[in-house]
Amino acid sequence: MERFICVACGTQFPDADSPPAGCPICTDPRQYIPEGGQRWTTSAELASDHENQVRDEGDLVGVGTEPSFAIGQRALLVPFGDSNLLWDCISLLDDVTAQEVDRRGGLAGIAISHPHYYTAMVEWAHLFDCPIHLHAADAEWVMRPDPAIQHWDGEVKELGEGLTLIRGGGHFPGGTILHRSDGAGALLTGDIIQVIPDRTHVAFLWSYPNLVPLPETAVQRIGAAVEPFDYDAIYGAWWGRLIPTGAKDVVRRSVERYGAALRGEL
Ligand SMILES: [Zn+2]
Ligand SMILES: [Zn+2]
Numbered sequence: 001m002e003r004f005i006c007v008a009c010g011t012q013f014p015d016a017d018s019p020p021a022g023c024p025i026c027t028d029p030r031q032y033i034p035e036g037g038q039r040w041t042t043s044a045e046l047a048s049d050h051e052n053q054v055r056d057e058g059d060l061v062g063v064g065t066e067p068s069f070a071i072g073q074r075a076l077l078v079p080f081g082d083s084n085l086l087w088d089c090i091s092l093l094d095d096v097t098a099q100e101v102d103r104r105g106g107l108a109g110i111a112i113s114h115p116h117y118y119t120a121m122v123e124w125a126h127l128f129d130c131p132i133h134l135h136a137a138d139a140e141w142v143m144r145p146d147p148a149i150q151h152w153d154g155e156v157k158e159l160g161e162g163l164t165l166i167r168g169g170g171h172f173p174g175g176t177i178l179h180r181s182d183g184a185g186a187l188l189t190g191d192i193i194q195v196i197p198d199r200t201h202v203a204f205l206w207s208y209p210n211l212v213p214l215p216e217t218a219v220q221r222i223g224a225a226v227e228p229f230d231y232d233a234i235y236g237a238w239w240g241r242l243i244p245t246g247a248k249d250v251v252r253r254s255v256e257r258y259g260a261a262l263r264g265e266l
Contacts, residue, residue: 005046005120007039008032010070010091012120014144025115025141030171030207043092043120052090052097054104058235058242059183061104065092073117073237076188077101078180081161083108086124087178087188088117088237093124101128109133111165113190114172115141117237122146133157135167135174155225166229168192168222170204170214177226184232184245193222193251195236199243201254202234216259223255 001015006023009031013020019040026033046069054063057076064074069091077084083105089112101107107128110121115138125132125148134142136151157165162181168189169175175192179185187193194203204219206212234247243250260266 003043003123004040005042005091006070007041008034008070009116010119011115011143012043012091012123020143023143025118025143029210029212031116032209043123046092047094050092052092052094052100054097054100057239058233058244059186060235062239063090063097063101064239065090070119071116071237073190074239075117076235077104077107078163078178078188079105079161079182080108080159080163085159085163085178086110086128087235088112088190089119089121089124090117091119093120093127098127109159111159111176111178113177113188113192113237114138114175117190118142122148125149133159133165135165135176137167137169137174138172139174141172164229166225168225170218170222171206171208175222179226179229179231181230185230186233186235187226187229187231187247188235190237193226193234193236195234195241195243200250201257202243202250203254204258213262216262219255219258223251226251 004013004019009025011025050065061077062074075090076087086107107130109130111133121132122144131150132148136153155167164179166177168177178188196203206214232245234243
């Protein structure tokens, strides 16, 4: 039995003797099948030629795979009581990473912005014996069902210790943003709100690789969902993709710019 992982999106599938017939995450038009066709690896093969870096990212700690694998996002360790919440997830979990995360307080929970980062979440949850909080609107995209997965419904879920999950929607119906109230406040957005090279703005799309926009109503909805929260920083999905300060104005300005662009007013 092997634990197959899609090379293009990093999603891990349940134990099987042979690879799945296809990857539903990648055949969905928000993702893509690479030109060379569907390819699979396994957890063991991935661990043989990749490793994780655990290092500071703004006020938090990032966990990302080198060399970059699949979509290339890094996860974040967010202080959660005397432990951590893992925000978003990655495909590789090896012994060195587990020891490093344990040294920093382990995990008391996992929360993930959207299905592109579900990756090997069940493996992480089993090792750290913690729940995974996912929005119920995206339940169909869970490829490895497990009792550790706790689906939540509605617009907001308080996790405690100053951490709140917010449903933004947009890129996926259950697209989730994490608010951290500590200090001046921060949003951890995955790619529900995308940090782009021009840090005076952020972006909102239905598909990032295929560059498909969202309707203006969906973008206004994301803006309205985060408006009640105090925050100064935004952490995006990749190393270095963060807006350290002034992020609330950046989001307001970007929602307005999106509408102006669609109306031909730029
Ligand atoms: Zn895939
Ligand atoms: Zn995505």
